[in-house]
Amino acid sequence: MTSTAWQLGCPITLGDNADRVTLAHGEGGRLMRQLIEEHILPRFSGSEASIAPPDAALLQQIEHDLVFTIDSFVVSPLFFPGGDIGQLSVIGTVNDLAVAGAQPLWISLSLIIEEGLPIPVLDCILDSAAAAARETGVRIVAGDTKVVPSSTADGLFITTSGIGRALAPTPLGPETLEPGDELIVTGPIGRHGIAILVAREQLGLTPPPETDCTSLIDPVKQLRDAGLLAVTNNVVRAMRDATRGGVTAVFHEWAQACGHTLSILEPAIPVTPDVRGAAELLGLDPLHIACEGTMVVAVKSGSGDEVVEALRKSHVSQQATVIGVVKKRGVSPVTTQRTLGQELPLDEPSGAMLPRIC
Amino acid sequence: MTSTAWQLGCPITLGDNADRVTLAHGEGGRLMRQLIEEHILPRFSGSEASIAPPDAALLQQIEHDLVFTIDSFVVSPLFFPGGDIGQLSVIGTVNDLAVAGAQPLWISLSLIIEEGLPIPVLDCILDSAAAAARETGVRIVAGDTKVVPSSTADGLFITTSGIGRALAPTPLGPETLEPGDELIVTGPIGRHGIAILVAREQLGLTPPPETDCTSLIDPVKQLRDAGLLAVTNNVVRAMRDATRGGVTAVFHEWAQACGHTLSILEPAIPVTPDVRGAAELLGLDPLHIACEGTMVVAVKSGSGDEVVEALRKSHVSQQATVIGVVKKRGVSPVTTQRTLGQELPLDEPSGAMLPRIC
Numbered sequence: 255m256t257s258t259a260w261q262l263g264c265p266i267t268l269g270d271n272a273d274r275v276t277l278a279h280g281e282g283g284r285l286m287r288q289l290i291e292e293h294i295l296p297r298f299s300g301s302e303a304s305i306a307p308p309d310a311a312l313l314q315q316i317e318h319d320l321v322f323t324i325d326s327f328v329v330s331p332l333f334f335p336g337g338d339i340g341q342l343s344v345i346g347t348v349n350d351l352a353v354a355g356a357q358p359l360w361i362s363l364s365l366i367i368e369e370g371l372p373i374p375v376l377d378c379i380l381d382s383a384a385a386a387a388r389e390t391g392v393r394i395v396a397g398d399t400k401v402v403p404s405s406t407a408d409g410l411f412i413t414t415s416g417i418g419r420a421l422a423p424t425p426l427g428p429e430t431l432e433p434g435d436e437l438i439v440t441g442p443i444g445r446h447g448i449a450i451l452v453a454r455e456q457l458g459l460t461p462p463p464e465t466d467c468t469s470l471i472d473p474v475k476q477l478r479d480a481g482l483l484a485v486t487n488n489v490v491r492a493m494r495d496a497t498r499g500g501v502t503a504v505f506h507e508w509a510q511a512c513g514h515t516l517s518i519l520e521p522a523i524p525v526t527p528d529v530r531g532a533a534e535l536l537g538l539d540p541l542h543i544a545c546e547g548t549m550v551v552a553v554k555s556g557s558g559d560e561v562v563e564a565l566r567k568s569h570v571s572q573q574a575t576v577i578g579v580v581k582k583r584g585v586s587p588v589t590t591q592r593t594l595g596q597e598l599p600l601d602e603p604s605g606a607m608l609p610r611i612c
Numbered sequence: 613m614t615s616t617a618w619q620l621g622c623p624i625t626l627g628d629n630a631d632r633v634t635l636a637h638g639e640g641g642r643l644m645r646q647l648i649e650e651h652i653l654p655r656f657s658g659s660e661a662s663i664a665p666p667d668a669a670l671l672q673q674i675e676h677d678l679v680f681t682i683d684s685f686v687v688s689p690l691f692f693p694g695g696d697i698g699q700l701s702v703i704g705t706v707n708d709l710a711v712a713g714a715q716p717l718w719i720s721l722s723l724i725i726e727e728g729l730p731i732p733v734l735d736c737i738l739d740s741a742a743a744a745a746r747e748t749g750v751r752i753v754a755g756d757t758k759v760v761p762s763s764t765a766d767g768l769f770i771t772t773s774g775i776g777r778a779l780a781p782t783p784l785g786p787e788t789l790e791p792g793d794e795l796i797v798t799g800p801i802g803r804h805g806i807a808i809l810v811a812r813e814q815l816g817l818t819p820p821p822e823t824d825c826t827s828l829i830d831p832v833k834q835l836r837d838a839g840l841l842a843v844t845n846n847v848v849r850a851m852r853d854a855t856r857g858g859v860t861a862v863f864h865e866w867a868q869a870c871g872h873t874l875s876i877l878e879p880a881i882p883v884t885p886d887v888r889g890a891a892e893l894l895g896l897d898p899l900h901i902a903c904e905g906t907m908v909v910a911v912k913s914g915s916g917d918e919v920v921e922a923l924r925k926s927h928v929s930q931q932a933t934v935i936g937v938v939k940k941r942g943v944s945p946v947t948t949q950r951t952l953g954q955e956l957p958l959d960e961p962s963g964a965m966l967p968r969i970c
Contacts, residue, residue, distance in 0.1 A: 277967045278962050280967065282855065282856025282902070283857050283961040286857075310679045310680065310681040313677060314678075315675065316673070319670055319673045320674075320775070322753060322754050323667055324755065325722065326758045328764075354670070356668070362681065366686055366724070396680050396681050396682050398683045400685075402967075402968060405763060406766035407766070413684060415720050415771075415773030497640065498639055499644075544640075603641040604636050610760060
């Protein structure tokens with residue numbers, strides 16, 4: 255094993271002779287069947303989370319349109335303050351479904367394991383995935399396991415695909431954004447990316463910044479319950495969990511879709527002191543840093559306060575706040591406005607400053 | 613790049629300054645958006661195969677139960693005689709749905725790319741995936757792209773997840789197998805695994821053995837058209853594409869499910885001369901070697917000939933043949949019977965002799 259992707263932050267102590275995953279576990283024979291039957295299936299069985307042993311799961315017809323999504327998780331390290339790759343791989347896909355306006359139902363989960371990963375570490379990660387599935391009410395119904403030779407993958411990659419029941423209405427779409435529309439964030443930004451960076455670079459901050467990785471099902475439910483995402487009254491233009499690229503990446507995508515300028519009031523953005531401190535230390539702007547349990551919402555002009563009030567009923571989005579407005583397209587697609595009113599372009603990063611945060 | 617996973621067998625010639633995938637392409641910023649908009653979306657657009665730009669695809673309600681599956685593909689090399697990882701990743705998931713008795717409809721596709729992969733190589737692989745989707749009538753509707761640093765993944769891993777419409781009836785299930793039931797294979801076995809091994813080990817056989825990688829939709833359709841997989845007359849106990857672990861792995865799983873012995877008549881097994889030769893050279897038994905377009909079918913006693921006749925109407929399964937029967941459980945769960953009648957146990961390999969064939 256060339257890396258310490260699984261060692262850093264690993265919450266379990268391993269004996270010298272811990273069982274490890276070998277290439278043999280990936281080859282369709284007895285060892286693979288044992289790994290699946292002894293370590294994987296039991297964790298995903300039960301009323302809320304169960305998995306079908308064959309290659310494909312048979313699922314009951316649902317009386318709605320479907321939402322379908324997929325995400326690969328290559329986060330390094332595998333364990334970080336507040337979470338691990340197992341939890342993240344389930345929550346990430348649950349959130350993609352939730353912000354698309356769907357009720358998450360089923361997940362399929364595929365493992366690419368680097369030869370040498372200790373089996374107790376795998377167990378621990380699968381426990382996290384199962385717990386996240388139980389907490390969010392989704393069932394992990396199908397899976398796959400591949401093992402690749404040492405140094406051809408970095409510990410463990412997990413891909414999850416999710417199916418949700420589309421609830422009417424879904425958000426109107428970022429192409430419908432109009433000048434005057436309000437931009438909301440559901441909580442402090444940048445927490446996930448900073449937690450990963452501090453853990454990976456072993457910066458030794460005390461206490462270590464924690465990921466915000468959590469399900470966004472409840473905040474979206476609050477919007478429906480308040481009648482703000484309803485067939486008769488849909489004020490929600492767009493919702494998106496601000497993952498890779500952070501709030502900046504989402505706003506640039508939306509600005510491109512609608513052709514207007516999205517203007518952020520910088521002092522309004524919620525940032526925790528630990529994220530602010532670490533970001534300054536690292537020379538990063540929290541607006542570029544990933545969240546995993548925080549979303550941005552664009553709503554019709556005049557409905558910002560109502561939406562914020564509804565969101566604050568969820569403990570996940572207690573700190574929801576309006577952070578900006580849509581304006582007629584100026585010189586830049588996304589701008590930030592400082593305290594004294596100066597409006598500056600917020601460039602879309604080309605990429606690469608924060609590799610492997612999810 | 614530590615390996616030649618993409619170089620071996622690559623059908624395109626690259627200039628010295630071919631564009632390559634960088635970490636920046638995976639970070640949610642402008643470069644990632646360009647990669648997706650310029651290289652991925654155009655390949656999957658059109659009437660039969662289209663992809664939705666946001667993180668989740670909205671799909672129309674279907675009036676059937678669903679079948680859901682996932683598979684990761686880590687094959688090495690990425691290109692091999694008769695196919696590549698792009699085609700394989702679509703066909704593999706299509707076949708998992710087809711043998712579960714479903715009509716494959718939608719696929720989501722996630723890329724884990726090693727930094728340094730030339731973009732023209734990625735283009736070529738995505739073209740193959742799109743072509744396989746068109747040929748099998750599935751639509752690639754959602755995707756994800758991650759990039760990991762050089763030497764933390766081996767060129768490219770692809771995970772596909774598929775949704776199919778469950779057609780009634782589905783196979784009865786391997787637990788319903790009874791003594792007297794007949795075991796059928798739809799064509800020569802071991803072709804995919806041998807093609808990969810010969811390519812990877814650069815054994816230089818001429819012509820090089822080709823993979824059998826192809827869709828099993830038509831053979832399954834022939835069974836339905838012949839009224840053998842019908843609500844009023846379902847003779848199909850189980851169907852499975854014999855991938856990792858080959859026919860042996862499937863038969864061991866079925867033997868465990870039903871508690872009987874599956875007995876193979878060795879002289880009846882179709883094996884092409886090139887696979888037989890290469891397998892002998894490598895000291896392998898074709899029964900253990902993966903197929904990617906060949907399935908085994910267990911059918912009720914007395915219906916073997918009818919099923920074979922129906923299967924032979926498809927060009928994919930022209931060489932379908934009965935290769936064994938189910939017997940009362942003897943000493944071994946799976947046996948092979950040689951020409952002179954001697955019955956030998958066919959052990960389930962523990963694994964590992966053929967890593968990374970899919």
